[in-house]
Amino acid sequence: MNVRKISDSTVRRLSLYLNQLRALSTRGTELVSSRELAEGSGTTAAKVRKDLSNFGSFGKRGQGYRVDELRESLEQILGLQRHWRVAVVGAGKIGTALLGYRDLPVRGFEIVAAFDTDPDKTGRDVFGIPVYSVDELETRLREDRIGIVILATPPAAAQEIAERAAAAGVEGILSFAASNLETERAVPVRWMDVALELEGLSFLITSDENGETV
Amino acid sequence: MNVRKISDSTVRRLSLYLNQLRALSTRGTELVSSRELAEGSGTTAAKVRKDLSNFGSFGKRGQGYRVDELRESLEQILGLQRHWRVAVVGAGKIGTALLGYRDLPVRGFEIVAAFDTDPDKTGRDVFGIPVYSVDELETRLREDRIGIVILATPPAAAQEIAERAAAAGVEGILSFAASNLETERAVPVRWMDVALELEGLSFLITSDENGETV
DNA sequence: AACTGTGAAAACTTTCACAGCC
DNA sequence: GGCTGTGAAAGTTTTCACAGTT
Numbered sequence: 001m002n003v004r005k006i007s008d009s010t011v012r013r014l015s016l017y018l019n020q021l022r023a024l025s026t027r028g029t030e031l032v033s034s035r036e037l038a039e040g041s042g043t044t045a046a047k048v049r050k051d052l053s054n055f056g057s058f059g060k061r062g063q064g065y066r067v068d069e070l071r072e073s074l075e076q077i078l079g080l081q082r083h084w085r086v087a088v089v090g091a092g093k094i095g096t097a098l099l100g101y102r103d104l105p106v107r108g109f110e111i112v113a114a115f116d117t118d119p120d121k122t123g124r125d126v127f128g129i130p131v132y133s134v135d136e137l138e139t140r141l142r143e144d145r146i147g148i149v150i151l152a153t154p155p156a157a158a159q160e161i162a163e164r165a166a167a168a169g170v171e172g173i174l175s176f177a178a179s180n181l182e183t184e185r186a187v188p189v190r191w192m193d194v195a196l197e198l199e200g201l202s203f204l205i206t207s208d209e210n211g212e213t214v
Numbered sequence: 215m216n217v218r219k220i221s222d223s224t225v226r227r228l229s230l231y232l233n234q235l236r237a238l239s240t241r242g243t244e245l246v247s248s249r250e251l252a253e254g255s256g257t258t259a260a261k262v263r264k265d266l267s268n269f270g271s272f273g274k275r276g277q278g279y280r281v282d283e284l285r286e287s288l289e290q291i292l293g294l295q296r297h298w299r300v301a302v303v304g305a306g307k308i309g310t311a312l313l314g315y316r317d318l319p320v321r322g323f324e325i326v327a328a329f330d331t332d333p334d335k336t337g338r339d340v341f342g343i344p345v346y347s348v349d350e351l352e353t354r355l356r357e358d359r360i361g362i363v364i365l366a367t368p369p370a371a372a373q374e375i376a377e378r379a380a381a382a383g384v385e386g387i388l389s390f391a392a393s394n395l396e397t398e399r400a401v402p403v404r405w406m407d408v409a410l411e412l413e414g415l416s417f418l419i420t421s422d423e424n425g426e427t428v
Numbered sequence: 429a430a431c432t433g434t435g436a437a438a439a440c441t442t443t444c445a446c447a448g449c450c
Numbered sequence: 451g452g453c454t455g456t457g458a459a460a461g462t463t464t465t466c467a468c469a470g471t472t
Contacts, residue, residue, distance in 0.1 A: 079420025
C-alpha cells in the first residue's frame with residue numbers, strides 16, 4: 001500500500017464512493033465502473049481511479065470493480081471496520097438533534113453518551129442516550145471508551161472541552177463551534193458550520209450575478 | 215478587481231477571516247496583521263495575503279489591515295451586504311434545530327419559513343417561524359422572496375424538493391441529505407454531512423495509528 | 429522596523445491518453 | 451470492446467522571498 005499524504009478532498013470522495021457502494025450492494029449490483037461511481041458522486045472517472053490507486057488496485061480491467069469487495073476495502077481504508085463510540089458535548093438544539101439522528105449508527109458511529117452543564121438536562125436519557133454532567137466528562141469518556149467527541153457547546157466552552165477531551169485520550173473531535181481549537185495533545189479536528197456554508201453559497205450567488213467565470 | 219476563479223478553499227478562509235474581524239471589531243481593535251488573522255484561523259500569513267489579493271489591496275504596508283474596513287470589504291465580497299432570507303424544508307430533528315439556531319440571524323441569514331409534509335407539524339410556528347405544508351412550497355418561496363433553501367428532508371425527498379426550489383427561483387441550496395442533486399436550472403449546492411466528517415476523522419485517526427505521514 | 433502585495437518556485441491535484449488486461 | 455491503472459502533462463494552490471510603503 002505504502003500510503004503517503006492523502007488529501008482531504010480524496011478522503012471526502014472516498015466517503016462518497018462508499019455511500020454509493022453501500023447503496024449498490026443493497027440493490028444487489030455486483031459490478032460498477034469508475035464512470036458510474038463518478039456520476040453518482042459528482043466527480044470524474046479519472047479521479048475515481050486515481051483516488052483508489054493511492055491504496056492499491058481494486059478493479060478488473062475490462063470489467064470494473066466488484067461492489068462488495070471495493071466496499072470492504074474502502075471501509076478498511078477509512079477505518080470503519082472499527083465500531084466507533086461517540087459522545088456529544090452540549091445537549092442544546094444541535095446536540096439533541098444529533099442524539100436522535102438515525103443515520104449515524106447506520107454509518108458506523110454510535111453515540112453512547114451526551115454531556116451538558118445544565119442540571120435540568122443531565123441525569124436523564126434523550127433518545128435512549130444518557131446525558132451526564134460535564135463534571136463527569138473525563139471519567140465517562142474513559143469508561144465508555146469514546147473515540148470521537150462532537151462539540152455542540154456554545155463557542156465560549158468549546159476550547160476548554162476540547163482540551164479536556166484530548167487530555168482524556170479522545171482520538172478525534174468534530175466541532176460545531178466556529179472557533180479555532182488548540183489542544184495539548186495533537187488530535188485531529190474537523191469543523192461544521194452552517195453559517196460558513198451559507199456564506200459560501202452567498203459568495204457563489206453574488207459573483208455569478210456579477211458575471212464572473214465560476 | 216478583475217476576479218476570475220476563486221477556489222472553494224479561499225472562500226472558506228474568507229469566512230474565517232470575517233468571523234475573526236467581527237470579533238476584533240466588537241473588542242474595539244483597530245488594526246490586524248496577516249499573521250494575526252492567520253493564527254486565529256489556522257492558516258498562514260502568506261495565504262491570508264494571497265487570498266485577499268484576489269480582490270484588491272486592503273492593507274497598509276508596515277501596519278496591517280484596518281479591522282472595520284477589511285470587515286466591510288469581506289462582507290461585500292461574500293455578498294453579505296444583502297440580507298438573506300432562508301427557508302428550511304423538513305421540520306424533523308435537524309430542521310427544527312436550525313430554526314432555533316441563534317447564530318444564523320447574527321451572521322446575516324434569517325430563516326423566515328419552514329416546510330414539512332406531516333400535517334401534525336404544519337400550520338404552527340416553531341421558534342417563531344411558520345411551518346407550511348410542502349404543497350405551498352413554490353408560492354411561499356416566491357412570496358417570501360427566499361434566496362437560499364436548506365434541505366433537511368429524508369434523502370428520498372431531497373431530489374424532488376431541490377428541483378422544485380430551483381424552478382421556483384431559489385438561488386442556492388444547502389443540503390443535509392447525502393445524495394447527489396440534479397437541477398434543471400443551475401443552482402449552486404453545498405452539502406453538510408455529519409457522518410462524512412466523522413468518516414474523515416476515522417481515516418485520519420486510523421492512518422495516524424499506522425504511522426503514516428499525515 | 430514592521431508589514432503588505434506579488435512575482436516566481438515548489439508542491440500538489442486533476443486531466444489526459446494509452447498500454448495492458450478481461 | 452470495455453475498462454483499469456498509471457506515467458506524463460496541464461492546471462491549481464501554496465510557499466517563498468523580497469521590493470516597496472508607512
